[in-house]
Amino acid sequence: MGSLEIQTPKDPEKPISPVVVDGDDLSPIEEVRLTVTNTDDPSLPVWTFRMWFLGLLSCALLSFLNQFFAYRTEPLVITQITVQVATLPIGHFLAAVLPKTQFWIPGFGSNMFSLNPGPFNMKEHVLISIFANAGSAFGSGSAYAVGIVTIIKAFYGRNISFLASWLLIITTQVLGYGWAGLLRKYVVEPAHMWWPGTLVQVSLFRALHEKDEQRMTRAKFFLIALVCSFSWYVVPGYLFPTLSSISWLCWVFSKSVTAQQLGSGMRGLGLGALTLDWTVVASFLFSPLISPFFAIVNVFLGYVLIIYIAIPVAYWGLDLYNAHRFPIFSSHLFTAEGQQYNISAIVNENFEIDLVKYQEQGRINLSMFFALTYGFGFATIASTLTHVALFYGREIYNRYHASSEGKEDIHTRLMRKYRDIPPWWFYIMLAVTLAVSLVLCIVLKDQVQMPWWGLVFAGVLAFVFTLPISIITATTNQTPGLNIITEYVMGIIYPGRPIANVCFKTYGYMSMAQAVSFLSDFKLGHYMKIPPRSMFLVQFIGTILAGSINLAVAWWLLTSIENICHDDLLPVDSPWTCPGDRVFFDASVIWGLVGPKRIFGSLGNYAAMNWFFLGGVLGPVIIWAFHKAFPKQTWIPLINLPVLLGATGMMPPATAVNYNSWIIVGTIFNFFIFRYRKQWWQRYNYVLSAALDAGVAFMAVLLYFSVGLENKSLDWWGTAGEHCDLATCPTAKGIAVDGCPVN
DSSP states (O other), X not given: OOEEEEEOOXXXXXXXXEEEEEGGGSOSOHHHHHHSOSOOOTTSOOSOHHHHHHHHHHHHHHHHHHHXXXXXXXXXXXXXXXXHHHHHHHHHXXXXXXXXXXXXXXXXXXXXXXXXXXXXXXXXXXXXXXXXXXXXXXXXXXXXTHHHHHIIIIISOOOOOHHHHHHHHHHHHHHHHXXXXXXXXXHTSSTTOOOHHHHHHHHHHHHHHSOOOSSSOHHHHHHHHHHHHHHHTHIIIIIOGGGGSBXXXXXXXXXXXXXXHHXXXXXXXXXXXXXXXXXXXXXXXXXXXXXXXXXXXXXXXXXXXXXXXXXXXXXXXXXXXXXXXXXXXXXXXXOTTSOBOOGGGGBXXXXXXXXXXXXXXOSOEEOHHHHHHHHHHHHHHHHHXXXXXXXIHHHHHHHHHHHHTTOOOHHHHHHTTSOOOOHHHHHHHHHHHHHHHHHHHHHTHHHHOOOHHHHHHHHHHHHHHHHHHHHHHHHHSOOOOOHHHHHHHHHHHSTTOHHHHHHHHIIIIIHHHHHHHHHHHHHHHHHHTOOHHHHHHHHHHHHHHHHHHHHHHHHHHHHHSTTTTOTTTSOTTOSOOOHHHHHHHHHIIIIIISOGGGTTSTTSSOGGGGHHHXXXXXXXXXXXXXXXXXXXXXXXXXXXHHHHHTTTTTTTTSOXXXXXXXXXXHHIIXXXXXXXXXXXXXXXXHHHHHHHHHHHHHHHHHHIIXXXXXXXXXXXXXXXXXXXXXXXOOOSTTOOOTTSOOO
């Protein structure tokens, strides 16, 4: 190999001096070589007032907004990209106006500090973005454990103390950091562990920090788009909410149950349903502007396969599981007579299942959509493992083997200049978090139900899976989830206790997800040459702050909004329907309270759904066999079953109108504009996405504080929902449901 000159300046005021690096030190991954620079400037300040101010502000604001939106029908998630774009002009503004005077702080040696140590730099910007996103694994928006507090207070009508809630949220968020730190040397430092998802962030940071000499700068475009988004959202958000789901089939066939089942974007299959509301476009699936077109195509194919082929055939063609007795599209639970299941009636004083009352109501029934959703979820998990093993197994093994040889690339060598994190930091964090979690499970067991051995089992499960799932994510950008597996296992071992089940799922699944997210952020910092100790402290402080604000906002909303999360008791145009928490609650009933044996086992109606596990395992094997038999057919390996089967993984709580609008908008921007207006796309696409998110978020909060708190609402056709009331009706003869015609 040849050699390459890289530049590592010590002082931004001095010329950069070249350092010769052997070509063998370059990253072995071509995508990394094309995206990540091989230079570093260790003199750039990162521990600055600007970083702390904007980082803490961004973290607090995102935590507030994302938790505020989490309870709404369209729970928009303000992502890390929004922070990246929005904080750039603010950072440059602070660099222009803050005083540059240096001063001495007692206790910090002879070092001099300044509120303005120079131009706003990329490393500060990276830390601000990581700060803002520290509390949510892979952009989920808010702490996962808040859902436990919500279902206890809003759905079960029981109490949990603020202290127990806070301990539950913080320990589940921080626990994964402990073992993630111990695994850094295996999945962050090795060059072959390249984490494809981080390269999008690296590209955006570099694009934002390039000199912008255009007449329409990114900052100006962002401001204009933000004002437009802010101003428009008052229409679908308050004046004309029906625009959120334009289900025109319901308007044309106002008395047809079948037509409304087909046409409803919120409670049906969404045939032709559209929206003029950005929250509907970007909810659940995040902004389509930042999703590559090939991913949009895969989601579209899977969506059509499941929603427009599998469900209609099962419902109208086969009437599986007496599907006509229930709505075609619903995440509620039903009795055999088509009535909503009274969950409260089967919960006894000890917050466990009352088997006598359960026998009186009978088995729990699911809508055809909900039942198939679980089936495809089983298939997705199984197919992910098989697909990764067959199509990426050799690559993963070779890269892990190469990484274990200890050869460093240029990025790892450059990071050696910074003080590493002592291992005892992670040991202490892990020990303290486990100790506090054990106190929670022993002293406050009456509030969380989970026994101490459940915590230990969940921790072992998460720790065992963290390394292999991190390796899979680092090499293939696919992250298998443990949520269904954890709740299934605990439901078999410890049935009848809903809160114990969701706590086990959260400790087992979320701590692993937090660990993988933590490692992903560390790889971003590795590429951007951020001092490791700064990364650690920013992530840790951000997680504590975000979790605390998430809980405070949730507590406020749960105690101040009457009938929050009960869509049958709320006004028609109320946004506080908690779709995500409704699914979380249903899962606690299915897996915890009633237990998988009485739903998917010998005592339930849906035992056949377990065959989806086998189908998921065998599907990739068949595709792989065809690929080996016909190697010249290059389209065969493009069939990605985990993506196709998991395309509707966000349904529920996502609905058809979310998918319709997401696919259409994503195609417009990431196919047509990307292909025919590439220069515009390159400059403004991500900026537009961030501006739309931010504008909608600020207007939604303003509307809540100005008219929502005092229940000042309009009453006309445009505020009466999507006008698809019959979409939730059954079609079986003799089933009587309020508001539905009797067949």
